[in-house]
Amino acid sequence: MVNKKAFRYFGGFLKAQERWLNRMAAQGFRLVRTTRMMYEFERCAPSEYEYRVEFIADKSPRQAQEYRRFLEEMGYRTFTKNINLNYSIGKIRWRPWVKGAGQIATYPGSYNKELLIVEKRKDGKPFELHTDPEDLVRYYQSLRNAYLFNGVFWALGLLLNFFVSIPVAVSILLGAFAVIFLVPAIFYALAIHHVNEDRKIYE
Amino acid sequence: MRDHVKGGALTETTFFVLLALYRPNHGYGIMQFIEQETKGRLSLGPGTLYGAINALLGKGWIAPFGEEQDSRKKLYLITEEGRRVAEKELKRLIELCGIARKIIKGSGDGE
Numbered sequence: 001m002v003n004k005k006a007f008r009y010f011g012g013f014l015k016a017q018e019r020w021l022n023r024m025a026a027q028g029f030r031l032v033r034t035t036r037m038m039y040e041f042e043r044c045a046p047s048e049y050e051y052r053v054e055f056i057a058d059k060s061p062r063q064a065q066e067y068r069r070f071l072e073e074m075g076y077r078t079f080t081k082n083i084n085l086n087y088s089i090g091k092i093r094w095r096p097w098v099k100g101a102g103q104i105a106t107y108p109g110s111y112n113k114e115l116l117i118v119e120k121r122k123d124g125k126p127f128e129l130h131t132d133p134e135d136l137v138r139y140y141q142s143l144r145n146a147y148l149f150n151g152v153f154w155a156l157g158l159l160l161n162f163f164v165s166i167p168v169a170v171s172i173l174l175g176a177f178a179v180i181f182l183v184p185a186i187f188y189a190l191a192i193h194h195v196n197e198d199r200k201i202y203e
Numbered sequence: 204m205r206d207h208v209k210g211g212a213l214t215e216t217t218f219f220v221l222l223a224l225y226r227p228n229h230g231y232g233i234m235q236f237i238e239q240e241t242k243g244r245l246s247l248g249p250g251t252l253y254g255a256i257n258a259l260l261g262k263g264w265i266a267p268f269g270e271e272q273d274s275r276k277k278l279y280l281i282t283e284e285g286r287r288v289a290e291k292e293l294k295r296l297i298e299l300c301g302i303a304r305k306i307i308k309g310s311g312d313g314e
Binding site: 054067070071073074075076118125126127128129130131132134135136138139203 | 215238253
């Protein structure tokens with residue numbers, strides 16, 4: 001039987017990607033392969049599997065590999081996924097928002113593997129990757145820092161206006177990029193705030 | 204960070220992972236141990252468990268068990284220091300339970 005292929009790009013919308021994969025699984029399609037924009041599925045029993053999408057760009061290639069191995073050992077299947085669309089070959093990225101190893105992302109390496117798709121065979125028990133509030137805050141912080149850094153980067157670009165004259169169109173573009181990154185940063189900052197509020201009372 | 208200054212209380216996750224490792228155990232075994240012992244009340248996410256194991260390895264409260272590295276599942280075991288921490292936590296919880304029982308039961312008796 002021929003596998004089903006679907007073309008999608010979700011970028012930083014982790015929950016949307018997760019919902020889509022779970023909808024596919026509910027219809028009886030199990031993920032077997034991902035490329036930059038393509039997802040390949042094979043037939044399975046409807047709702048046999050469920051998926052979570054996790055941001056792992058704050059991990060060095062070695063840390064990410066160890067984490068994957070740990071998950072696979074526990075019986076989950078994992079796929080890496082890109083968060084950006086970028087088609088040149090061979091690249092290096094500096095991720096100043098990362099703590100310690102992992103600041104330098106290369107391709108091949110940790111670049112284009114910013115996300116991890118985790119598959120679990122449904123067993124009636126809840127499936128969440130992060131359950132402890134402290135751990136959840138740490139996870140949201142890695143996302144917030146990534147977006148915040150990018151947002152501030154583009155916003156600083158706007159400040160160049162004070163020193164040299166920049167075409168209006170460029171300014172608008174810089175502003176748009178800043179907003180695109182700062183909105184998710186605010187979203188994750190609020191998520192952190194909510195967990196922290198609960199944490200004052202509950203563990 | 205600030206939370207730890209108060210009294211060194213372990214998080215429930217930390218304490219349960221330590222308890223699960225009084226005998227050699229691997230990730231999946233730890234998860235099952237916690238689910239069974241709490242009858243499903245506490246279900247640990249694999250990402251959280253991974254973070255907890257790494258943090259405890261860093262503290263030296265647990266250590267890898269056995270030599271086989273690549274082929275088999277990684278096993279972990281609590282260390283002497285880990286046992287000391289767990290015993291201290293048990294004492295703290297007993298004290299807390301004692302106080303709570305006195306007050307909650309006490310107020311119940313009066314009515």
